[in-house]
Amino acid sequence: MITFKDVTKTYPDGTTALKDVNFDVREGELLALIGPSGCGKTTTMKMINRLIEPTEGLIEIHNKDIKEYNIHELRWNIGYVLQEIALFPHMTIEENIAVVPEMKKWKKKDLSARIDELMHMVGLDPDKHRKRKPSELSGGQQQRVGVIRALAADPEIILMDEPFSALDPISREQLQKDIRSLQQEIKKTIVFVTHDMDEALALGDRICLMKEGEIVQLDTPQNLVLNPVNSFVEDFIGSRKTPWQTAVDVIMEQSGDAVYSVDDYESGRVPTHGMFHLRKSDGTNGGAVIDGRREVVPELDNGMVLKDAVALFEKHKYDSLPVVRGNKLIGTLSYKDIVLFLKSQSKEEEV
Ligand SMILES: Nc1ncnc2c1ncn2[C@@H]1O[C@H](COP(=O)(O)OP(=O)(O)OP(=O)(O)O)[C@@H](O)[C@H]1O
Ligand SMILES: [Mg+2]
Known part of the structure; x- marks a missing residue:
């Protein structure tokens, strides 16, 4: 113009x-x-x-x-x-x-x-x-x-x-x-x-x-x-x-799609492929499951900024990580969540 x-x-x-x-x-x-x-x-x-x-x-x-x-x-x-x-x-x-x-x-x-x-x-x-x-x-x-x-x-x-x-x-x-x-x-x-x-x-x-x-x-x-x-x-x-200075709990997935209870895991009511996280009955983080194997992965603190979270993603190469507040598992953050968030922040259609 x-x-x-x-x-x-x-x-x-x-x-x-x-x-x-x-x-x-x-x-x-x-x-x-x-x-x-x-x-x-x-x-x-x-x-x-x-x-x-x-x-x-x-x-x-x-x-x-x-x-x-x-x-x-x-x-x-x-x-x-x-x-x-x-x-x-x-x-x-x-x-x-x-x-x-x-x-x-x-x-x-x-x-x-x-x-x-x-x-x-x-x-x-x-x-x-x-x-x-x-x-x-x-x-x-x-x-x-x-x-x-x-x-x-x-x-x-x-x-x-x-x-x-x-x-x-x-x-x-x-x-x-x-x-x-x-x-x-x-x-x-x-x-x-x-x-x-x-x-x-x-x-x-x-x-x-x-x-x-x-x-x-x-x-x-x-x-x-x-x-x-x-x-x-x-x-x-x-x-x-x-x-990049936004806290991860603003960006994370809360719906729980990628979270199962330890009970569900132990009774086999969970997928055998892909990655998800487990929540113990007291609400704490129960670790991750990757293609059916249980693994300990890094946790993201809810107030951690995206920039630091991305550094952890880069270092460990997991597709998603658990987000904890205090000692409770409150959600997960994945590459997809990050991309969607950055897209929503961007005022440019083509980005
Ligand atoms: N009337 C003028 N005659 C000669 N030089 C000028 C005149 N007005 C500005 N300049 C020079 O042109 C350059 C750019 O000035 P301008 O005022 O556009 O800068 P600016 O980016 O707005 O700076 P500031 O952030 O300090 O306001 C400077 O080197 C300034 O000294
Ligand atoms: Mg000026």
Whole structure:
């Protein structure tokens, strides 16, 4: 939907901020842009609404060169949260939020209801804050107004340049959730800059990792974690909250298909092929049976993360392992469960 074709930006002083960049933001996706300071994230954003013009190359929205759009319409249709808080200081909070809707000639009543709705969404009491000036709000509150101002006129595209950097972790998490559900419901196309890999992994349908004006890897969170193209990507990801950090009891099979009681085993009411697990009458793990033979296999603790569990699978080569909580057998985890879980986590159909 937004397409960069061979885009290069060299500033007048000779700094090349972007080098021959090609990528596509798909309709309804949230693309997280991430990379070290100075790698060109803000430059990329500002080119989408023509605050900065490329030196070379072409940017298209809906397959049309952005230069062919009326510049005002282009900008009204793109909500933009700037990296630096940039509310109009002489205007009240409600006037700040109303700027674009007023240009779009919204009705007063609709606009007022919209302002209430948005302020509630970010935990600002309209009665208390509507008539204040930005200087009468804390930095984090101003930032929240910056976010809702960008959403106010219901734009098709939203650009967010580190919108949550001044927020405390709780407000930040709340706003992340709001953005996520907003994006799932109304399918906005969002380009989101962040320094925080956890935030990128949590929010991004895809993540674009940049370095020195170039794209190093643009991929789903899963692929970025599983198949980093080089050590720069690996280092940047580090050890993060990914599907791989999910506890095994979230992923395991609970139905008990692969679990029989020791009684059933001893009276022969169990399959003679394949692998399953036994539960003793007191609920504890009774060991595994593989093709009719009883074997002792490693146990997975219920709170163990998937990454560590997979390491055990790699080491021992069993298809499934028992999951225990305390001393009770609570389920099993198999390769199949892992694949299904990763598939469910992936927002990409083809993965
Ligand atoms: N107006 C300008 N004139 C000259 N160089 C500039 C200008 N604006 C940005 N740059 C340079 O272009 C490069 C990319 O800047 P940009 O602001 O896009 O980085 P960024 O990835 O957003 O960084 P940060 O994470 O610190 O916000 C940097 O080297 C920066 O110094
Ligand atoms: Mg920036």
